[in-house]
Amino acid sequence: MLADDEVRAALDAIGDALPRRTENTRMSTMGAGSDDLEAGRRYLAAAVAEGWAVPTWPKRHGGRDADPADARTIGRVLREFAVPDLYPYMIGLGMAGPTLLQWGTDAQRDLWLRGIANGSEIWCQMFSEPEAGSDLANLGLRAVADGDEWVLEGQKVWTSRAMWARWGLLLARTDPDVPKHAGLTMFAVDMVAPGVDVRPLVQMNGDKHFSEVFLADARLPDTWRIGAVGDGWKVAMTVLAHERASAGGERGGGEGKVRGARVPTWLRELRDAGAFSDVVRRDRAMRIHAADLAGNWTSDRAAASKEPGPAGSGAKLRKVASYKGHAYTAKDARGAEGMLDDSDGHIDFITAPSMSIRGGSDEIQRNILGERVLGLPGEPRVDRDIPWSQARKGVI
Ligand SMILES: Cc1cc2nc3c(=O)[nH]c(=O)nc-3n(C[C@H](O)[C@H](O)[C@H](O)COP(=O)(O)OP(=O)(O)OC[C@H]3O[C@@H](n4cnc5c(N)ncnc54)[C@H](O)[C@@H]3O)c2cc1C
Known part of the structure; x- marks a missing residue:
């Protein structure tokens, strides 16, 4: 040990x-x-x-x-x-x-x-489409078998890191005539291959970190299929469980704590700027700090299980609340100066809303916790058992 x-x-x-x-x-x-x-x-x-x-x-x-x-x-x-x-x-x-x-x-x-x-190859995740965000299983990008190859046609959107990526994890529809979850397959795509067109989008915080990706007659070998044909939903659930667990943990770097320091930097800065003369603000900051500590201990405990499960949704919700809490408290503490868009912490403030959307929205995480952790009744899912191609024609 x-x-x-x-x-x-x-x-x-x-x-x-x-x-x-x-x-x-x-x-x-x-x-x-x-x-x-x-x-x-x-x-x-x-x-x-x-x-x-x-x-x-x-x-x-x-x-x-x-x-x-x-x-x-x-x-x-x-x-x-x-x-x-x-x-x-x-x-x-x-x-x-x-x-x-x-x-x-x-x-x-x-x-x-x-x-x-070793960091030499960046990956992106191509799941979301204009018609498939929270309802991911509704996606329509087609992969059609052609001998030992697959041919891809369709569009993805909000693909973070696509413009840096060498490889993309892509969920595609391989069979439109079975219910929506059953007709999906996972692939890896060479992002610089012919037929793959990456078009960056500007986010409200000024970043150009996600893109639309158009695939037209893009080809990949069957050896780049991940999991069996039709098992894409199962593989995607593994990807998403890891996404939530890592969004809730600290693997992303950038965060941490000076060794031996009892007060984290963000709290010390607020204190030194005099922000805690306001008792309401001090109370808010301490609640965030307490939740951060509990969140870290919970993530450490969750790291003990080999495969992340639905509890990762709890970790993601905690992390979102923490990011927003830090950003909004710091903004508020800057008073009038905080109204300037070049003031310290502005980028976090304006990035914070996206945290509740990326990696699955807060509402979807709560649905997962309600249904899969607490065992509450599921949402009505009227299109679950009919072929995707028919549901798309407005049968429901
Ligand atoms: C910064 C950022 C980065 C992203 N990066 C990627 C990426 O790299 N790869 C990728 O594939 N996607 C990415 N996404 C897309 C992201 O996963 C989707 O935006 C998200 O899943 C929500 O889908 P949507 O935008 O289509 O909203 P919708 O699904 O249309 O949802 C709209 C609203 O309705 C609510 N809602 C929808 N269904 C339900 C329900 N059943 N119960 C309760 N409320 C519901 C949602 O919570 C939301 O508030 C990114 C998004 C952002 C903002």
Whole structure:
């Protein structure tokens, strides 16, 4: 079993690519306002030799075969270090990688996992479409078999990181004549192949981090199919469970705590700026801090289970509440100066609403918790058992 000091010493040995966190450490979280790919790539390239970034992955794929207890120790100690914002790399590290470990073939793991672990290849997630967001199983992008290949036609939207990505995890409709969940299949797509057209969209915080992606006669070999034909929904549920769990955890870097500091930087800054002379604001900040601590302990405990389940929705909701709480409290504490769009913290303030939408909206997370954790009655799902092609013609 790894001891904290052993991990600390090994991480210190990484050097410049992973400095200790200090009171002056500032970095973006969730990519807000930042297009920096380099800091994350340097860290991942340096961490891969001993598998620190993805400790539970097999050694041969860039991990260190760590058991859950050691992974928790590593995660805890990493918070003391200035792990860069890994937003550009998170689909690979947090979603595609774990999904390939569960559903991929040996050849697929050999092809893709090391490039994810060492930061040399960025992945994106192509699930949402104009007609399929919360109702993801309604998606219509078609994949049609042609010998040993598949031909893709259709459109995705809100594909974060698509313009940086080498690979995309794509959910497509392979059979329109069965009920919507049954006719889906998961693939990996080469994002720079002919027929794949990525068009960036501007978000309200100014970032151009997500795109529309148009696929027209784009081809991929059957060896890039992930899971069986028609099993796409099962594979997608694995991807989404990992997305929620990693959105609720701290794997994204950018966040953490100076070693030995009892007060986190954001609270100290508010205090030093005199924000706590207002008792209501102080009470609000302390509630957020208490919820953050409880959220971290809960995420640590959840990290002990090998596969994230519906409880990941709880982790995601907690993280969203925390992000918004930090951003809105800090904005409020700036008073009149906070009205300026170049004031400190503005980018977090204007990014905060998106947190309730990306990775599945708050309402959808609550539906999942209600139905799958609390066992409450499910929503009416009138199109669940009829062929997707008929439901689309307005049968319901
Ligand atoms: C910043 C950002 C990044 C994103 N990145 C990606 C990405 O990389 N890849 C990707 O595939 N997608 C991505 N998305 C898309 C995201 O997953 C969807 O926006 C989200 O799932 C909601 O879908 P929608 O926008 O179609 O809204 P809709 O599904 O149309 O929902 C509209 C509103 O209705 C509510 N609603 C819908 N159905 C129900 C229900 N059954 N019960 C209660 N309320 C309901 C929703 O909560 C929401 O408030 C991203 C979105 C954002 C904002």
